[in-house]
Amino acid sequence: MRHSLASLLLLAAFPASGLAQDLEDNSDLQRSSDHSVQIAPYIEAAQVVTAEFEPGDDVVTYSRVAAGVDAGFGGRYSQGSLSLRYERRIGYSDSVADVDTLSGIARTSMALAGPNVTFEAGGLASRTRVEGNGATSLGAFGGDDASTSQVYSVYAGPSVQTQAGIARVSGSYRLGYTRVESPDAVQLFPGREPADIFDDSITHNAALRAEIAPDAMLPVGLGVSAGWNRQDVSNLDQRIDDSYISADVTVPLSPNVALVASVGYEDVEISSRDALRDVNDLPVIGRDGRYVTDTSAPRQIAYQTDGLIWDVGVMWRPSRRTAFEVHVGRRYGSTTYYGSLLYAPNSNSSLNVSVYDNLNSFGGQIMGALGDLGTDFDAFRNPATGDLGGCVLGVAGDNCALARLGSVRSTVFRSRGVAITYGAETQRTSWGVGAGYDRRSFIAGEDTVLAATDGLVDENYWAAAYASRRLDRRSQISTGASATLFDGGFNNDGTSIGYSINFAYNRNLIDRLTGTAAVSLDGITREDLPDYQAASALVGLRYTF
Known part of the structure; x- marks a missing residue:
């Protein structure tokens, strides 16, 4: 919410041509001149061999059949990307269970009434592995054991902007829903209780702003903003209710630099109910492994603050393709820092840096990550497992936003951190980090x-990289790697490191029929539990309609 406010202030500081629109025209709307719709449904069959190196030494073979669709469209003011896949794994022994998996990612921005009224939406379905300390990341390290879970998330809502005299008025609303299926079992650190795994949540985000650009009425720009963040988590009926209103002034110092200051009022309340207790006053745990909420118990306040909020910042626009801002202030009852850097040297590359500070839940985290993605991308999947990863192939937006999911605990939190991504593409190569x-x-x-x-x-540290290169008209190679270091604070859970590396070669055998050979290495290292490591190899065929 604060990042969106800062971007709006940037428009007030530099109204001529508008950097935000320039960046959008050169990045998010790459397909805008194409006016094209691309839909590629496919069916796929493959044979997979997986060798476990740690903690055992088992080797299993199974078949995999899948059906899916990759799609994208671009118009004058609308664009979107979609990758959806259903997969059936067929085992040949009791050690390999038959498994059905649905995975997909989507992001779209559609104009409803010209460029001033748009409908934004995004969605995710993905497997994830859940550790005993709550650590998780997209793509199930360790395959389909009992710790594997499924994550679903979707959000949608309108955005509106209009001109009212000399004032520019804009507003947006987002409604999101996220669900995590309960894993059958989680490997626990000795003598420790498992993390309370997030179940589902409903998220509301709304923002409204009116602004007058510098020199339209006064030498400085003026603005008024209001916002609302409401998240309802089913676990113990937890709730975040955060609303604010603020006024700001933008002071241009030069054609490229402006100072901005804001002051306002915020009311924040975080509350929940207790778990149902048995006759021994112990919390009742349901069949899904989560605490049962005592709906008759009164709501208890976990955190509450209201009063003055403020921030001051500097914004810099040295060119139409570069924007930098940094802010410091007071919010949530303490000091806050946030900022961003957007650099698009050309229409085929983009650097995004974001420093953030917000109140959130796991559901709100995914909804925000989906919103940070660009609308023009190709899904990047592990070729051996079919799983989505934390990154997508594209230039615009934070293309590795989903790599920072961190913990799947149900407890709400204050999240502070930094994310850096860079993506580039040429006629034959796409890559990003x-x-x-x-x-x-x-x-x-x-x-x-x-x-x-x-x-x-x-604390969660993450890194990801991907690359894809077309060798000739018939063949292509791709590779991807990711790693997360998770340091849990609950009962000294210790650190865990998850990693994944994969490589694939694709060759067009005849028209619409592609052969694939791929290998991958996946694993996780933990302090107080056995490490896991396994390698997979795949050969398969895909027919695209």
Whole structure:
């Protein structure tokens, strides 16, 4: 929400041509001149061999059949990308279970009434592995064991902007839903209780702003903003309710630099209910492994603050393709820092840096990550497993936003961190890298079963890279790698490192029929549990209609 406000202030500081629109025209709307729709449904069959190196030495073989569609469209003011896949794994022994998997990612921006009224939407379905300390990342390290879960998330809502006299008025609303299926079992650190795994949540985000550009009425720009963030988490009926209103002034110092300052009022409340207790006053755990909420118990306040908020910042626009801003202020009852750097040297490459500070839940985190993606991308999947990863292939937006999911604990948190991504493409090559750090301080009521998590901190370091190159008219190679280092703060959970490396060669055998050979190495290293490592090899055929 604060990042969106800063971007709007940037428009007020530099109204001539508008950097935000320039960047959008050169990045997010790459397909805008194509006016094209591309739909590629396919069917696929493959044979896979997986060798486990740690903790066992088992080798299994199974078949995989899949059907899916990759699609994208671009118009004057609308664009979107979609990758959806259904997969059936067929095992040949009791050690390999038959598994059905649905995975997909989508992001779109559609004009409803010219460029001033748009409908934004995004969605995700993906496998993930859940550790005993709550650590997770997209793509299931370790295959389909009992710790594998499924994540679903979707959001949608309108955005409107118009001119009212000399004032520019804009607003947006987003409604999101996220669900995590409960894993059958989680490997626990000795003597420790499992993390309370997130179930589902509904998220509301709304923003409204009116602004007058510098020199339209005064030498400085003026603005008024209001916002609302409401997240309802099913686990123990947790709730984030955050609303604010603020006024700001933008002071241009030169054609490229402006100062901005804002002051306002914010009201934040985080609350929940306690777990149902049995006759021994122990919390009741349901069949899904989550605490059962005592709906008759009164709502308890975990965190509450209201009063003055403020920030000051500097914005710099040295060219139409570069924007930098940094802010410091007070929010959520303490000092806050945030900022961003957007650099698009040409229409085929983009650097994005974001420093953030917000109140969130796991559901809100995914919804925000989907919103950070560009609308013009190709999904990047592990060729051996078919799983989505934390990155997509594209130039615009934060293309590795989903790599920073971190912990799947149900407890709400304050999230602070930094994310850096760079993506580029040429006629034959696409590649990108991303890295970041996320720090979550959990917030829970002192008289609830989650009280032990209040104030604890989880830290997540992540990095990801991908590349794809067309060798000739018939063949292409691709590779991807990712790693996460998770340091859990609950009962000294210790660190865990998950990693994945893959490589694939694709060759067009005849018209519409493509052969694939791929290898991958996946694993996770933990302090107090056995490490896991396995390699897979695949040969397969895909027919694209």
